[in-house]
Amino acid sequence: MQSTSSWDAIVIGAGPAGAVSAFLLGRQGLQVLLVESKRFPRTKACGGCLNPRAITALTSLGLGDTLGGCCGESFDRIRLHHARKCAEVPLPSGMSITRTTFDSALVEAAIAAGAEFVSEAKCQVLPRVDRSSRTIRWSSTNGANFTATAPIVLACDGLGHPSLHELPEFESTIAPNSRIGLGTVIARDGAADSLPHHCITMAVGNSGYVGLAHAENGRVSLAAAISPLVLSSGTSPTTVLQQILHSAGIDQTLIDAIEAVRGTPPITQRANAVAGERLFLVGDAAGYVEPFTGEGMAAAIEGASLAAPLAFEAARQWRPELADHWRRQYARSIRSRQLACRSIAWLVRHPQALRWSLAALAAQPRIGTTIGRWIGRSQIQQEQHTT
Numbered sequence: 408m409q410s411t412s413s414w415d416a417i418v419i420g421a422g423p424a425g426a427v428s429a430f431l432l433g434r435q436g437l438q439v440l441l442v443e444s445k446r447f448p449r450t451k452a453c454g455g456c457l458n459p460r461a462i463t464a465l466t467s468l469g470l471g472d473t474l475g476g477c478c479g480e481s482f483d484r485i486r487l488h489h490a491r492k493c494a495e496v497p498l499p500s501g502m503s504i505t506r507t508t509f510d511s512a513l514v515e516a517a518i519a520a521g522a523e524f525v526s527e528a529k530c531q532v533l534p535r536v537d538r539s540s541r542t543i544r545w546s547s548t549n550g551a552n553f554t555a556t557a558p559i560v561l562a563c564d565g566l567g568h569p570s571l572h573e574l575p576e577f578e579s580t581i582a583p584n585s586r587i588g589l590g591t592v593i594a595r596d597g598a599a600d601s602l603p604h605h606c607i608t609m610a611v612g613n614s615g616y617v618g619l620a621h622a623e624n625g626r627v628s629l630a631a632a633i634s635p636l637v638l639s640s641g642t643s644p645t646t647v648l649q650q651i652l653h654s655a656g657i658d659q660t661l662i663d664a665i666e667a668v669r670g671t672p673p674i675t676q677r678a679n680a681v682a683g684e685r686l687f688l689v690g691d692a693a694g695y696v697e698p699f700t701g702e703g704m705a706a707a708i709e710g711a712s713l714a715a716p717l718a719f720e721a722a723r724q725w726r727p728e729l730a731d732h733w734r735r736q737y738a739r740s741i742r743s744r745q746l747a748c749r750s751i752a753w754l755v756r757h758p759q760a761l762r763w764s765l766a767a768l769a770a771q772p773r774i775g776t777t778i779g780r781w782i783g784r785s786q787i788q789q790e791q792h793t794t
């Protein structure tokens with residue numbers, strides 16, 4: 408690549424929001440640059456569970472075959488463990504895939520749609536906006552400097568949107584009680600034999616919760632949301648995960664196989680603005696609440712599909728109303744999260760309430776079926792709301 412280049416659209420970050428945006432814009436015939444700071448394929452702290460909304464969105468965008476090629480494992484229930492008690496709740500059918508496989512497949516789809524992909528390029532959006540473009544810059548691993556310009560830039564760079572650090576108006580507000588995300592993939596033979604298939608296993612402790620699910624090729628995705636206080640006391644992330652799983656009664660062979668744990672910044676945060684001149688924030692870059700039942704990736708994919716038509720228009724001719732349009736669209740369609748997910752997230756933060764709920768579920772298993780139907784209904788209502 409030349410040290411200075413110009414494009415119709417620049418997409419920063421190759422997670423689901425960025426890769427799907429690049430795919431959609433490339434398919435429309437735009438010259439798209441997709442820039443990613445990490446070397447691909449990369450791992451990511453995420454449970455990798457796609458809910459029905461995410462699957463429906465991918466399929467309707469023409470990415471059904473890409474999803475199918477990932478060979479993920481389906482799930483249709485969640486098993487909650489707490490204080491050696493356990494209860495199961497049915498869920499609308501979803502799919503579990505490690506982020507290494509899923510994100511690489513989406514990037515391949517974006518490249519096939521015509522996008523140019525540059526990895527290991529940690530870029531910054533420059534504050535200055537020209538009459539007809541925005542500029543980003545990055546340094547390659549061998550120290551060479553690059554700039555690229557485009558009439559529209561999509562910041563899809565995840566929590567805290569690191570590419571916008573020179574633009575204070577987009578700063579994020581972090582929730583005071585925000586947790587930290589942790590994650591890894593367990594691939595050791597036999598380690599997960601005791602873990603039920605087609606099921607998200609969720610172990611809840613006092614300092615947070617850990618989710619586990621079988622994914623493609625015998626791998627298991629592990630992801631957790633943990634109070635930063637336990638980590639600041641000097642306990643290692645691996646030990647914190649092991650303690651929660653142990654206190655919930657999870658099999659020791661699985662616990663012993665945990666290694667190479669990755670962390671995230673505080674997870675509950677929201678950008679103070681989601682649009683500016685020739686700039687839209689999409690996916691976690693705009694804001695994120697709490698990991699559960701595949702809400703994050705669904706929002707990232709839906710966000711990309713809603714932002715792409717506006718970005719397409721912006722690439723042709725910028726109008727300030729496009730930024731207002733994205734702000735309204737984002738507030739209406741993405742920020743209104745699933746009631747069911749919020750309720751479960753509340754439950755797993757209140758162990759006493761969770762203990763009562765598990766006791767009620769054990770006494771009356773039909774309650775679980777009712778809750779499962781309610782989650783299903785709320786996801787369908789959310790789907791109808793966004794289409």
Ligand SMILES: Cc1cc2nc3c(=O)[nH]c(=O)nc-3n(C[C@H](O)[C@H](O)[C@H](O)COP(=O)(O)OP(=O)(O)OC[C@H]3O[C@@H](n4cnc5c(N)ncnc54)[C@H](O)[C@@H]3O)c2cc1C
Pocket residue numbers: 419420421422423424425442443444445451452453454455456457458528529530531563564565566568569570587588589590630631632671674689690691692695698699700701702703704705707
């Ligand atoms: C512990 C945990 C578990 C989760 N489990 C689930 C789950 O099971 N299901 C679900 O749907 N969601 C889950 N989520 C949420 C999900 O991970 C996110 O919502 C989703 O990844 C958002 O996608 P994105 O494309 O917006 O951002 P990301 O996936 O974070 O992608 C952003 C990309 O931008 C790159 N980047 C960052 N800075 C720069 C830069 N300066 N220049 C270039 N590139 C840059 C990053 O390397 C990254 O590849 C979980 C989150 C956490 C923390």
